[in-house]
Amino acid sequence: GEDVEQSLFLSVREGDSSVINCTYTDSSSTYLYWYKQEPGAGLQLLTYIFSNMDMKQDQRLTVLLNKKDKHLSLRIADTQTGDSAIYFCAETPLRRKIIFGKGTRLHILP
Amino acid sequence: NAGVTQTPKFQVLKTGQSMTLQCAQDMNHEYMSWYRQDPGMGLRLIHYSVGAGITDQGEVPNGYNVSRSTTEDFPLRLLSAAPSQTSVYFCASSRTRGNTEAFFGQGTRLTVV
Numbered sequence: 001g002e003d004v005e006q007s008l009f010l011s012v013r014e015g016d017s018s019v020i021n022c023t024y025t026d027s028s029s030t031y032l033y034w035y036k037q038e039p040g041a042g043l044q045l046l047t048y049i050f051s052n053m054d055m056k057q058d059q060r061l062t063v064l065l066n067k068k069d070k071h072l073s074l075r076i077a078d079t080q081t082g083d084s085a086i087y088f089c090a091e092t093p094l095r096r097k098i099i100f101g102k103g104t105r106l107h108i109l110p
Numbered sequence: 111n112a113g114v115t116q117t118p119k120f121q122v123l124k125t126g127q128s129m130t131l132q133c134a135q136d137m138n139h140e141y142m143s144w145y146r147q148d149p150g151m152g153l154r155l156i157h158y159s160v161g162a163g164i165t166d167q168g169e170v171p172n173g174y175n176v177s178r179s180t181t182e183d184f185p186l187r188l189l190s191a192a193p194s195q196t197s198v199y200f201c202a203s204s205r206t207r208g209n210t211e212a213f214f215g216q217g218t219r220l221t222v223v
Contacts, residue, residue, distance in 0.1 A: 008150070035212075042114075042200050042214030043153075088152070097143075097168075098204075098212055102152030 004101035006089050011107045018076040020104045022089030025070065029091035032065060034074045037086040037103065046087070047074075076106075084108045112136050116201050116215035123191040123222045131186040131218050133201030139213075141204045142184040143168070144176065146197040147217075153200070159184055191222045 006022040024032065030051050035043040049056045049063045049072070056063045062075040076083055086103040093099065117132045135142065143158035145168075155168030159178040173195060175187040184203075188195060201215040 040217075042216050043202075043212070044214065045211045048211070097155065097158065100153040102150065 004089050004091055004099050006087075006101040006104050008102060009105050009107065011109055012079050013109045014079060014081060016079055018074075018079045018083065018106055020074045020076075020087050020089075020106065022072040022074075022101055023070055024072065024089070024091045024099075026091060026093035026099075027067065027070065029093050031092055032063075032072050033088075033090040033092075033098070034061075034063065034072075035088040035090060035100070037088065039085075043088060079106075079108060081108050114201055114203055114213050114215040116199075116218050118218060119216065120219050121221070123188070123220065125191060125193060125222060127191050129188050129191065131188075131199055131201075131220075133184045133186065133215060134182050135184075135201075135203040135213070136182065137203065137205075137213065138181060139203035139205050140181070141206055142178065143202050143212075144174070144184070144186045145200045145202065146170065146195075147200060148197050156186065156199075188220075191220075193222045196220060196222045 003025045012018040031048050033048040034046045036046040037043045049065050060077045064073045086105050088103045089101040090098050114135045140161045144156040145153040147153050154170045156174050157176040159165045162181050165176050199218045202212045204212045
């Protein structure tokens with residue numbers, strides 16, 4: 001079946017790196033995504049990776065994709081208080097629809 | 111560019127009342143969808159549309175109706191509100207189904223008492 005799993009909570013000290021992990025089930029997904037939801041707002045696309053890539057870097061964000069294990073991770077370097085949000089992993093199996101994980105709430109400790 | 115606009119932002123309904131959540135996008139996107147977000151449940155797809163005149167059910171369609179008479183608008187109707195429909199509702203659009211980026215509205219927080 002189609003499922004995207006991620007842990008629900010992560011606490012990180014300000015200035016440290018945050019690593020949010022996700023596993024997915026459908027190997028046909030062309031793109032895998034990370035969305036960010038700030039309090040009281042809708043989701044916003046943070047970054048995405050094409051399925052034939054292993055890594056994508058964009059400023060403080062690094063996305064790693066392990067297709068063999070169907071594992072996706074998002075690393076945020078030098079985590080700031082503004083990074084406090086819920087992060088959703090998502091896939092698009094056979095480009096039919098977007099399937100979201102339940103979201104990981106990132107809490108920043110001072 | 112407004113993107114995806116949802117109205118209202120907040121709504122309180124009594125059990126049994128009906129209402130329509132409005133969603134409009136100005137990006138000429140073909141694909142539009144409605145989700146509900148509940149604590150610990152993530153986003154669940156209610157209904158979606160791949161173009162004007164075409165709609166289909168998602169994973170939790172019961173108690174909701176949709177229509178898509180224009181490319182821009184995709185209203186969600188609650189026929190007879192129940193407390194179980196208390197949730198935050200998000201409308202989203204993208205250029206095509208499964209396209210790289212979905213744009214979300216700000217959400218409607220609905221409470222059914």
